[in-house]
């Protein structure tokens with residue numbers, strides 16, 4: 001209902017051509033996650049004359065970062081939950097609790113699923129990913145209550161947690177990571193370690209098999225040596241060529257079929273391939289890959305001008321799909337949008353990403369990079385970046401676990417505080 | 418340390434930050450833009466609510482020295498060496514100008 005009054009307020013503004021009101025430029029942000037919440041806040045911080053509207057259907061946002069700690073049994077879902085009150089109260093952002101059906105680039109309008117629409121001068125879209133239910137035999141939306149992906153945090157995370165809690169000791173957990181590109185490249189492997197942390201305490205005879213579509217994965221050497229150190233042989237990883245590639249999911253039999261035969265699981269965490277969130281498809285912002293091509297100097301769509309796409313949905317050169325990438329792109333794009341609204345050449349700057357991954361509550365590793373533009377492409381800044389050292393001792397891993405929590409506290413405050 | 422962490426509760430942070438405009442005036446703009454990738458870890462305006470050190474208002478000299486040491490591998494770090502190597506000496510000066518200017522701005 002708050003949504004409706006905000007919409008009509010905007011329409012009222014658009015309808016009255018008084019000089020003062022007409023001078024206010026409207027930026028609409030679709031999606032209140034890592035990209036969208038950050039973009040909305042920084043637009044207002046950097047230009048308090050802008051009118052910023054944030055469209056987000058959920059009352060509460062659960063962060064995917066740290067949702068694996070919920071599975072590991074040492075964080076509660078309530079500790080990764082955020083609302084939008086601060087953004088409206090302290091930053092004057094119009095938060096509309098609604099789903100955007102599509103954007104119309106030529107009329108510069110957002111159309112909501114309830115049929116309402118309003119105008120914008122520029123739009124920033126950060127809808128995240130959608131799961132592909134059309135690609136794998138036997139996998140469809142109807143089975144997510146039996147085989148949760150938990151790749152969007154919230155109910156699905158709790159369901160997977162419940163299945164782990166109810167599993168017999170000596171059971172098998174199958175984790176099936178998707179093919180590139182997908183949200184959070186090291187995420188499935190962090191998950192494996194933290195599920196092992198839970199099982200080691202409560203169901204120590206159990207096993208985790210990772211059946212991977214890929215031949216290698218992010219921070220692989222660090223993960224595999226850490227797992228062995230912490231969990232012995234509880235976790236086994238199979239690359240695509242050694243029986244990891246999945247041909248069919250069988251929810252009835254609780255099994256998956258690989259090129260090497262049938263693998264049964266007491267708990268199956270099949271993480272499907274992904275593409276840009278639905279609104280990007282509905283608005284014609286995707287190319288044949290299912291992701292959104294953008295001018296990497298401004299994150300403006302190369303298909304529809306006036307619409308900027310950031311975060312997981314965007315094709316962002318060398319940057320991986322992560323929360324910190326989305327946050328960094330959000331600020332970068334807020335600057336570009338303000339410059340472009342003022343008919344200035346957009347000023348560009350560096351971008352950054354870091355992904356912390358836990359292997360246990362006091363054991364974390366990281367990968368970091370700085371990015372900048374080389375011509376019109378985002379590339380890694382030479383000399384920067386890399387992963388945690390392979391030979392570091394436990395005190396370094398513990399320090400990274402403390403800083404990972406520090407990162408989480410900072411970035412969530414930067415988005416929602 | 419204890420007092421500092423007490424002071425930096427989220428509520429107080431929000432009160433300090435909320436509504437303080439992030440001025441894009443030309444003199445400080447480059448430093449501000451570069452600082453935007455730091456603040457996802459160090460907090461909005463470099464005011465950290467948690468374990469990562471605060472940068473807000475630290476002296477220009479200290480920031481330059483520390484960042485150059487990180488970059489050269491002369492100062493122990495878990496992650497800053499990998500990050501600092503992505504910036505030129507000029508970038509570092511601009512970033513240091515920005516974060517060190519913040520306290521002054523608040524007093525004004």
Ligand SMILES: Cc1cc2nc3c(=O)[nH]c(=O)nc-3n(C[C@H](O)[C@H](O)[C@H](O)COP(=O)(O)OP(=O)(O)OC[C@H]3O[C@@H](n4cnc5c(N)ncnc54)[C@H](O)[C@@H]3O)c2cc1C
Nearest residue numbers: 031033034035064065100127128184311312322323324326
């Ligand atoms: C298990 C796991 C662990 C992870 N760990 C980390 C980590 O440690 N560090 C890290 O940096 N990243 C991590 N990530 C990745 C991170 O969660 C994503 O990269 C990040 O959320 C991307 O931000 P986004 O804004 O693109 O999408 P999201 O954060 O998903 O936000 C999208 C928002 O848009 C809304 N939306 C969608 N469609 C519409 C519509 N039509 N109208 C209105 N609103 C809409 C959604 O409701 C949602 O709130 C992890 C991911 C997973 C799955």
